[in-house]
Amino acid sequence: MSQKLTEIIGCAIALCIVLFYFIKRERIRKHGFNVTGEIIGFHTDSERSKYAIIRFKTLSGEIIEKKYHATVGFKTKIGDQVPIVYNPARPANFYINSYWERLIILLAIAIIIAVSLAVLL
Numbered sequence: 115m116s117q118k119l120t121e122i123i124g125c126a127i128a129l130c131i132v133l134f135y136f137i138k139r140e141r142i143r144k145h146g147f148n149v150t151g152e153i154i155g156f157h158t159d160s161e162r163s164k165y166a167i168i169r170f171k172t173l174s175g176e177i178i179e180k181k182y183h184a185t186v187g188f189k190t191k192i193g194d195q196v197p198i199v200y201n202p203a204r205p206a207n208f209y210i211n212s213y214w215e216r217l218i219i220l221l222a223i224a225i226i227i228a229v230s231l232a233v234l235l
Contacts (some may be wrong), residue, residue, distance in 0.1 A: 118233060125230040132222045139209055139219070142201050147173050148211065151198040153190060157181050166190060170198045172205045180206055184215070 151170030158164050169179040178200070200208035209215060 121233045129226045136219045146199040149198050151196050153194045178205050
């Protein structure tokens, strides 16, 4: 297989993954419930990425406490309040509802498309 074809396939796979993640988040945003969560701790992995542990209460009164799946900023601290959108059918599926969270996904899509176009040309 040629190197160019391998690069195109790699870009296509990366784009599919990011689009899947974006569509999943948009479904939660469209059908989910908005609540306020609190950062109650942090977890740092072996690559020194900092993940927040977030607690929030669903509208039905269930307490959800879970490590957030994306890294958080350096200025974030324990006790910070964060806007949460969660899936009512599966409340453990949630995300922080912020402008930056959405912008990062759109930026990743744009970068993958730009790299794909550069490979094609």
